[in-house]
Amino acid sequence: MTEVPSSPSSPGVELKSLQLDGCAASADSGIGDVDDLPVPQQIQITNITCDSFKVSWDMDSRGQDRITHYFIDLNKKEDKRCNKFKHMDVPTKLVAKAVPLPMTVRGHWFLSPRTEYTVAAQTAAKKPDGEYSVSPWSEIVEFCTADYSTVHLKQLLQKAEATAGRMLPFTVFYRNQQEEYFQQESLEYRSRDAQCSRMLPSVKDNSGSHGSPISGKLEGIFFSCNTEFNTGKPPQDSPYGPYRFQIQAGRLFNQNTNVYFGDFYCMYTSYHYVILVLAPDGSTGDAFCKGRLPLLDRSHNCFLTCTEEEDGSLSFHHAQDAILEVIYTEPVELSLGTVVQISGHQLRSLSTLNAKKDPSCKICNISVGR
Numbered sequence: 407m408t409e410v411p412s413s414p415s416s417p418g419v420e421l422k423s424l425q426l427d428g429c430a431a432s433a434d435s436g437i438g439d440v441d442d443l444p445v446p447q448q449i450q451i452t453n454i455t456c457d458s459f460k461v462s463w464d465m466d467s468r469g470q471d472r473i474t475h476y477f478i479d480l481n482k483k484e485d486k487r488c489n490k491f492k493h494m495d496v497p498t499k500l501v502a503k504a505v506p507l508p509m510t511v512r513g514h515w516f517l518s519p520r521t522e523y524t525v526a527a528q529t530a531a532k533k534p535d536g537e538y539s540v541s542p543w544s545e546i547v548e549f550c551t552a553d554y555s556t557v558h559l560k561q562l563l564q565k566a567e568a569t570a571g572r573m574l575p576f577t578v579f580y581r582n583q584q585e586e587y588f589q590q591e592s593l594e595y596r597s598r599d600a601q602c603s604r605m606l607p608s609v610k611d612n613s614g615s616h617g618s619p620i621s622g623k624l625e626g627i628f629f630s631c632n633t634e635f636n637t638g639k640p641p642q643d644s645p646y647g648p649y650r651f652q653i654q655a656g657r658l659f660n661q662n663t664n665v666y667f668g669d670f671y672c673m674y675t676s677y678h679y680v681i682l683v684l685a686p687d688g689s690t691g692d693a694f695c696k697g698r699l700p701l702l703d704r705s706h707n708c709f710l711t712c713t714e715e716e717d718g719s720l721s722f723h724h725a726q727d728a729i730l731e732v733i734y735t736e737p738v739e740l741s742l743g744t745v746v747q748i749s750g751h752q753l754r755s756l757s758t759l760n761a762k763k764d765p766s767c768k769i770c771n772i773s774v775g776r
Contacts, residue, residue, distance in 0.1 A: 691735020
């Protein structure tokens with residue numbers, strides 16, 4: 407039996423699962439005898455979050471006084487025959503005591519962020535022998551869960567802060583690419599304006615946490631700033647290409663730049679990635695981040711700092727124990743930096759392009775769907 411927390415505007419709902427031959431039954435199967443109980447109609451899904459939703463419906467008044475329970479069939483849209491939830495022993499046929507609608511369905515063991523689901527419902531009357539009489543199933547409706555809220559991102563931020571380690575100085579941001587990317591005549595890269603010699607923002611891929619609100623939405627340019635502990639300089643290896651654009655840190659990060667926390671994840675490895683967003687104050691990227699991402703103090707945070715010294719100069723530090731992926735939200739002129747060939751290897755296995763987060767890692771996951 408699972409207690410489902412109630413929200414201020416909906417009743418508390420007690421849900422339990424019905425085990426059906428090792429796989430959750432689809433919405434067109436029944437439990438017990440089909441009765442003349444009212445069939446749920448016009449199902450409405452509202453108040454959708456990354457791990458909860460409210461459900462309500464209309465139904466005829468005939469037979470309402472006999473209803474003791476609601477059955478809810480929840481399926482991932484990608485496979486309606488059998489559900490692929492984190493815990494294979496969790497079926498998706500849910501039983502709720504009949505309460506005034508709408509009612510809240512909540513639980514990270516059922517729902518994942520940014521995931522399409524189908525829902526159907528039927529009414530039921532519990533008989534003295536413990537079995538149920540049920541109505542026919544309702545129509546099937548579809549909905550998609552939401553991104554992480556700022557509350558969830560703050561939980562993820564706290565986990566990231568616990569792993570950041572001490573701060574190391576750095577002086578440049580850098581971005582590795584193939585040689586063709588930097589050639590003026592190259593037209594194959596959408597993130598480059600060859601004619602104007604600018605790097606352009608492009609939509610972030612789907613790497614990292616499944617619920618991160620920046621994936622597939624925020625436009626920016628990826629930069630790195632991590633340094634080697636023994637040299638204090640950028641590493642000579644890269645998974646993205648042997649040519650490196652370097653730019654003085656103050657060109658992108660200064661007292662007019664806001665820094666936001668975007669994500670924290672790992673890819674089945676012992677080291678972790680932190681995604682930060684650098685957005686000039688008042689820019690389009692800044693407007694996107696406000697209200698969606700936690701804003702960090704640019705001078706005092708655990709990951710990336712810009713501090714003004716007594717002589718007016720800026721000093722920069724990055725976290726030692728996290729691999730920082732920095733997204734700058736505006737175009738960057740190539741003339742503001744230099745392009746050099748690095749001497750190391752292209753470690754393609756370390757690429758984070760569309761990388762999937764390890765859902766079992768206790769360090770970088772929070773208590774909502776992955």
